[in-house]
Amino acid sequence: MDTTLLVTVVLVVVFALVFDFTNGFHDTANAMATSVATGALKPRTAVVIAGVLNLVGAFLSTEVANTISSGIIKTDSSGDEMITPALIFAGLVGAIVWNLVTWYFGLPSSSSHALFGGLIGAAILGAGVGAISWSGVITSILIPALLAPIVAGVAALIGTVIVYRTTRQATVPHAKPAFRVAQTVSASLVALAHGTSDAQKTMGVITLTLIAANVQPADSGPQFWVILACGLAIGLGTAIGGFRIMRTVGVKITPVESPQGFAAETASAATILASSHLGFPLSTTQVVSGSIVGVGLGKRLAAVHWDVAGRIGLGWLFTLPAAAVVGAIAAWAASSSTIGLVAVAVVAVAGVAVIFRLASKKPVNAGNVNEGAPEASPQLQGAAA
Amino acid sequence: MIEIDWSKFAVVAGVVLLASVVLTAFYSGGVRLLETAGATSTAARIGAYACFAVCVAAVLFGLWVIVPQFH
Numbered sequence: 135m136d137t138t139l140l141v142t143v144v145l146v147v148v149f150a151l152v153f154d155f156t157n158g159f160h161d162t163a164n165a166m167a168t169s170v171a172t173g174a175l176k177p178r179t180a181v182v183i184a185g186v187l188n189l190v191g192a193f194l195s196t197e198v199a200n201t202i203s204s205g206i207i208k209t210d211s212s213g214d215e216m217i218t219p220a221l222i223f224a225g226l227v228g229a230i231v232w233n234l235v236t237w238y239f240g241l242p243s244s245s246s247h248a249l250f251g252g253l254i255g256a257a258i259l260g261a262g263v264g265a266i267s268w269s270g271v272i273t274s275i276l277i278p279a280l281l282a283p284i285v286a287g288v289a290a291l292i293g294t295v296i297v298y299r300t301t302r303q304a305t306v307p308h309a310k311p312a313f314r315v316a317q318t319v320s321a322s323l324v325a326l327a328h329g330t331s332d333a334q335k336t337m338g339v340i341t342l343t344l345i346a347a348n349v350q351p352a353d354s355g356p357q358f359w360v361i362l363a364c365g366l367a368i369g370l371g372t373a374i375g376g377f378r379i380m381r382t383v384g385v386k387i388t389p390v391e392s393p394q395g396f397a398a399e400t401a402s403a404a405t406i407l408a409s410s411h412l413g414f415p416l417s418t419t420q421v422v423s424g425s426i427v428g429v430g431l432g433k434r435l436a437a438v439h440w441d442v443a444g445r446i447g448l449g450w451l452f453t454l455p456a457a458a459v460v461g462a463i464a465a466w467a468a469s470s471s472t473i474g475l476v477a478v479a480v481v482a483v484a485g486v487a488v489i490f491r492l493a494s495k496k497p498v499n500a501g502n503v504n505e506g507a508p509e510a511s512p513q514l515q516g517a518a519a
Numbered sequence: 520m521i522e523i524d525w526s527k528f529a530v531v532a533g534v535v536l537l538a539s540v541v542l543t544a545f546y547s548g549g550v551r552l553l554e555t556a557g558a559t560s561t562a563a564r565i566g567a568y569a570c571f572a573v574c575v576a577a578v579l580f581g582l583w584v585i586v587p588q589f590h
Contacts, residue, residue, distance in 0.1 A: 194585065281528055289535050296547060297546075300544065
């Protein structure tokens with residue numbers, strides 16, 4: 135193996151695991167934000183449960199790990215992927231940078247869209263617009279992205295109405311503890327499903343790179359160390375916890391009570407399981423955000439903060455193109471030479487360090503994750519005083 | 520022309536709505552029945568446990584869907 139290829143393979147493996155880690159702490163909120171907001175679970179307990187379930191999930195299934203791009207990046211006439219290890223590396227850089235920027239702003243955005251965006255940008259620059267299957271982009275990314283929050287949101291809204299009607303606005307004895315238990319169970323299902331789907335994407339990236347570098351035979355599945363490393367990276371990322379995003383999802387969109395948390399997590403789990411089982415996986419992030427808006431609309435007098443929801447929607451809109459632009463720039467530099475490749479890695483690491491430094495000035499952690507809710511309306515404040 | 524299989528999306532939407540309605544109705548129904556049973560009614564208590572059993576079955580089914588080794 136020549137030096138450039140060796141350096142590329144090592145960089146892809148390292149950056150893929152870094153992406154997996156950011157994926158974990160970006161998406162902790164998906165499963166656990168409502169449980170933390172309603173007090174069903176303590177913040178640290180919640181993220182550790184989610185982390186362990188992510189690790190377990192990574193070992194359960196490796197069936198989609200064999201396709202990296204879900205039909206979004208085409209294969210050439212001989213059936214090989216049109217994307218090279220250097221371009222995969224550039225795509226990962228785009229995905230990591232965008233995931234961290236959105237994390238800094240506390241925006242729940244789809245890690246999968248960031249990964250696809252980075253890869254699409256790198257592929258366009260390296261192999262041309264023809265390398266992208268645009269019908270794949272529409273059916274696997276755009277339509278699911280529009281439908282996921284709507285379907286989950288409507289289901290969560292109806293669920294909330296049913297729960298509050300049946301239990302007289304949750305005033306029957308033991309209602310709140312009962313809903314806390316139920317919401318923890320459904321949240322755990324979401325975490326497990328997340329581990330089985332998201333860790334596999336990284337396994338796919340690493341495996342395809344190893345195949346392209348002739349380190350392992352074509353058509354073989356991920357090796358054990360790849361499965362283990364990916365499971366640990368996503369599990370660790372989840373357990374360290376993305377409290378920044380958790381605060382947005384659990385507190386800022388709408389105040390969530392345990393019956394609503396139950397309705398939201400049930401709708402989310404049902405949506406994620408039904409969609410991945412019946413053929414097209416939806417973004418966990420978008421499903422959960424939709425559910426939360428739904429439960430806010432489903433409860434009388436509960437306010438949905440549309441400015442927060444709008445900012446999240448804007449983040450979704452920009453995720454794919456922004457990651458694509460970073461991926462394309464990285465691809466341009468990385469495909470020039472080994473030095474260019476290493477330079478991209480160095481710049482990426484520096485960028486990551488800057489974002490973490492900025493974030494540490496306004497930390498969000500287990501201690502203040504439930505603070506910072508938007509001002510309650512004056513009447514409610516008066517009632518509380 | 521891009522072929523889009525809308526029926527798949529419709530099936531998912533239908534399943535999701537049905538699952539959410541059934542689960543929230545049975546679980547909160549169980550909670551409500553437990554309150555009624557608080558006095559003396561054995562029937563209400565049995566009804567409540569039956570409701571919770573439906574929800575437990577749904578969770579087990581969810582696990583079955585997630586874990587590919589089961590199917």
